[in-house]
Amino acid sequence: MFLGRYIDMFFIGKKIRRNSLLMQQVFTFLLFAIVLLCLFPLYAIQKGVKPYSDNKEVNRYIKEVYVRNVPENFDSQKITICFGLKSKKTGRYYNYIRIGDESKGPSGYVEILSHLYDTYQEAISASKTYKGIIESKVGLLKCDFSQVPDAYSKSFVCNYYDITNIDNSPDIKQYMRKNRMLIETTKVKTKALKKAINGKNTYQCEDQFADLSEVVIYRNGRRVKPENYTLFKQGKVQFNDCEKVVQGQVFFEYDRNVKHYKPYSNDLSCDVSEFQDVHNGAEGMMYSFVPDPTGEKRNVLMINCKSLLKEASNMRQQFSLAKYPLTYFKDRIKFFLPEDMKEAMLSYPKAITWFSIQGSWCNFGSSTGQKTDMYSGSANSFGISKPAPDSKELYFHLLCRRRHCDVNIGLENYDDLNDELSSFLVKAGEWITIEREWKVGNPGICNHTIIDSEGRHEFYVNAYNSVCDPENEPERYADRYAGTNPYNVCFPFICKLYTSKELAQYCIDMIGSCYLYYKDYELIEAENVNALNKE
Numbered sequence: 310m311f312l313g314r315y316i317d318m319f320f321i322g323k324k325i326r327r328n329s330l331l332m333q334q335v336f337t338f339l340l341f342a343i344v345l346l347c348l349f350p351l352y353a354i355q356k357g358v359k360p361y362s363d364n365k366e367v368n369r370y371i372k373e374v375y376v377r378n379v380p381e382n383f384d385s386q387k388i389t390i391c392f393g394l395k396s397k398k399t400g401r402y403y404n405y406i407r408i409g410d411e412s413k414g415p416s417g418y419v420e421i422l423s424h425l426y427d428t429y430q431e432a433i434s435a436s437k438t439y440k441g442i443i444e445s446k447v448g449l450l451k452c453d454f455s456q457v458p459d460a461y462s463k464s465f466v467c468n469y470y471d472i473t474n475i476d477n478s479p480d481i482k483q484y485m486r487k488n489r490m491l492i493e494t495t496k497v498k499t500k501a502l503k504k505a506i507n508g509k510n511t512y513q514c515e516d517q518f519a520d521l522s523e524v525v526i527y528r529n530g531r532r533v534k535p536e537n538y539t540l541f542k543q544g545k546v547q548f549n550d551c552e553k554v555v556q557g558q559v560f561f562e563y564d565r566n567v568k569h570y571k572p573y574s575n576d577l578s579c580d581v582s583e584f585q586d587v588h589n590g591a592e593g594m595m596y597s598f599v600p601d602p603t604g605e606k607r608n609v610l611m612i613n614c615k616s617l618l619k620e621a622s623n624m625r626q627q628f629s630l631a632k633y634p635l636t637y638f639k640d641r642i643k644f645f646l647p648e649d650m651k652e653a654m655l656s657y658p659k660a661i662t663w664f665s666i667q668g669s670w671c672n673f674g675s676s677t678g679q680k681t682d683m684y685s686g687s688a689n690s691f692g693i694s695k696p697a698p699d700s701k702e703l704y705f706h707l708l709c710r711r712r713h714c715d716v717n718i719g720l721e722n723y724d725d726l727n728d729e730l731s732s733f734l735v736k737a738g739e740w741i742t743i744e745r746e747w748k749v750g751n752p753g754i755c756n757h758t759i760i761d762s763e764g765r766h767e768f769y770v771n772a773y774n775s776v777c778d779p780e781n782e783p784e785r786y787a788d789r790y791a792g793t794n795p796y797n798v799c800f801p802f803i804c805k806l807y808t809s810k811e812l813a814q815y816c817i818d819m820i821g822s823c824y825l826y827y828k829d830y831e832l833i834e835a836e837n838v839n840a841l842n843k844e
Contacts, residue, residue, distance in 0.1 A: 362467035373451040373478040374408060374421070374469070382417040384410040385469045389418075392436040393429055393460040401425050402432035404439075406450070408472065411464075419447040433459050442484045448472075449481050492568045498527075501546070501559035510554070514544035514561040516838050517636070517749075527560040528552070570635070570835040577610040577804075577828045584803065585631035590617055590624035590810065602645055602826055603740065609645075612806040613824035617814055624813035624823065627805030629670075630832065635799045636749045638835040642667075642804055643740045645826035646693070646703075651737035653819040654695060654703060657812060661695035662706070665807040666825065668692075669747055670800050689747065689755055692807075693735055705731035707770055709755060727755070727770035736761045740828070749799050803830050 361368050367388065376383075387410045394403045403425055409418025422443055426432040439454040454461075471477045475485070486493075501512035518524050521540050526533045528548070537550040546559070575583065579598055588594050591614050598608040612626045630640075644666060654661060668690045694706035709727040735741075741761045748754035756769040804827040816823035 362465075362469050364465050364467035366463075367465050367467050370454055370457060371450055371452045373481050374448065374472045375450075375475050375478045375481045376408060376419055376421075376448040376472045378419075378447065379473055380409070380416045380419060382410070382413045383419070384413070384417060385472055387411075387418075387464065387466055389464045391462045392454075392457065393432045394462060395429070396425070399425075401427055402429050404432050404436050406452075408448070421445050421448050421450050429460075436461065442481060444484075444488075449478075449484070451478070451480050486569050488571050492566055494564050494566050496562070497565050498560055498562040500557065501561060510548040512546050512554075512559045514546075514563075516561075516563070516565055517544050518542050518563060520564070523564055525562040527558075527562065529555050529558045565838060568837045570832070570837070572834065573630075573832040575830050576607075577830055578608040581610065581628055584628035585800075586626075586628055588626045590614065590621040590813070591626075592616070592618060595624075595626040595806075599826075601828070602647065607828075609826050609828040610804070611824060611826050612804070613822050614806070614813055615817060615822045617810060617817070621810050623808065623810050625805065625807040627802050627807055629800050629802050631800045634837055635801070635835050636838045637747070637754075638799070638801055639744070639746045639833040640801060640803065640835075641742060641744045641829075641831045641833060642827060643742050643829045644804070645740050645828075646735060646737045647824065647826070648738045649820045650816065650824065651703060651735075653816045654693070654812075655701070656819065657695065657815050658698055660697050660700070661693070661703075661812060663692070663807075663809055664694065664706075664812065665690045665692040665805060667743065667745070667804060668802040670802070691743075691745075691757060694730060696730060703735040703737075704733075705735060705757070705759065705768060707731075707755070707757065707768060709770055729768075729770050731759070731766065731768045733759070733763075733766045733768075736763070745801070747799060747801070 361371050361373060370390070371388075379385075385408070387408075389405075389407045389411050391406075392404045394405075395401070396403055404422065405420055405424070406422040407418045407420050411418055422439065422445060424432070424435060426435060436457060437455050439452055441453075442449055442451050475482045497516075499514065499516075501514060518540075521542060524540055526538055526540070526546050529552075533548070537548060537552075539547045539549060541547075544561075546561070548554070575581070577598075581596070586594065595614045596610060596612050599611045601607050601609050614624050614626070617624060654664070668688065670688055688708075688710045690706075690708045690710070692706045692708075693703050695703055707727065707729045739762055741759060744758040744760070746754055746756040754769075756767070759766040759768060806823065806825050808823070813823045
């Protein structure tokens with residue numbers, strides 16, 4: 310009996326120890342879970358993944374908010390959501406979201422979303438579509454109301470983290486960068502580029518400056534007094550105190566205002582109204598939308614001249630993206646050279662140095678806006694060339710020129726800076742993709758990628774100093790130096806046919822017309838580092 314009781318106590322004790330160990334494990338797990346729950350919000354905040362507010366119900370529907378301009382009596386801790394509210398005045402139905410305190414009137418809130426419908430059912434159905442980023446004149450919100458109850462209407466008191474700081478709204482910031490002309494201002498300190506650009510003790514920054522008074526210059530680790538240098542808006546500084554500079558020890562510090570432009574696309578099948586049209590040499594415009602020459606079931610843009618005016622000096626039909634001034638852009642288009650046009654050009658009895666199909670035009674500002682005071686600029690022409698009269702093939706041709714107006718007679722003069730032929734041939738009878746990257750400045754960028762049936766071909770020139778620098782050529786501009794806004798901005802020619810009257814007439818005589826095809830234009834990326842406003 311004693312032995313049996315001892316055995317029972319042994320197994321009971323073992324069971325108690327096992328249960329105790331299990332309880333310790335459970336307690337440890339719970340403690341770890343509590344610590345994790347406490348740390349996770351902190352980790353989320355450090356990562357920028359903050360909750361929209363401390364109200365869980367609001368967070369089910371709204372994730373981020375950005376308010377553009379805060380009204381006078383704004384209360385960021387209140388929000389009203391109302392779907393399907395009948396208006397007593399009109400008998401129609403409202404859907405709206407107001408951030409702020411409605412009771413204070415228009416000065417107390419901003420209306421992020423406001424729609425009016427004829428029937429209750431239309432309003433409720435529309436509320437289910439409010440998903441993603443919703444934008445209005447006063448702000449933006451990231452939301453998902455697709456699962457909201459019918460006739461949802463509620464006012465909340467909650468705690469926003471910061472609805473006026475776009476850096477706290479990462480998705481909205483990304484959306485605005487892609488879809489709005491968002492200006493981002495950053496403080497930068499950047500090392501000067503190579504010394505002596507057409508002058509002694511001259512150093513070049515990669516950017517142009519919006520405000521000279523906000524630019525600080527450091528030399529050999531010390532800030533330089535403004536009276537010891539001359540600063541230019543093109544991004545150059547010239548020292549005048551004769552102090553030696555240790556190699557590479559010149560820095561610029563300034564605010565960089567970059568305006569990002571919305572990507573844009575047009576398949577060029579039916580409309581070019583958003584582009585600036587320039588044409589001369591023929592009666593009226595020289596373009597139409599016609600079936601794809603390869604047989605694809607769609608229309609494309611054809612530029613076509615069948616007759617020239619007697620007084621014409623050249624033939625041109627071009628379309629420009631002239632809506633916004635750019636300092637940098639990437640774009641893409643497809644181009645088609647017909648076989649009979651190739652044969653006509655090859656049979657032309659002279660070399661072909663001017664047959665432009667794309668390009669860009671850059672110019673500095675003018676104090677008066679008049680041509681005689683527009684003291685400098687640069688032009689990039691991308692076209693097709695026949696190097697010699699008896700050449701058996703056509704090549705791409707890239708020409709960068711610098712333009713200025715003669716201050717004495719007001720006439721344009723050009724300096725050819727880069728003049729290059731491609732190492733590969735122009736393919737006829739197939740669609741060729743042209744991708745461009747262009748940047749104004751010193752150094753600039755002037756790159757073209759050609760994609761045809763044989764693959765990708767890179768074609769570029771050294772665009773350094775392809776932009777005129779009037780500060781380094783004072784004798785050319787004298788008293789007409791237009792210093793009020795000497796910025797360089799660029800307007801891309803997305804597609805064109807621009808050539809001499811003689812060559813155009815030869816093609817017309819040979820095959821009945823001088824023509825090309827284009828389709829599928831895309832502005833991939835564009836910006837302006839000269840943005841002045843911060844709206």
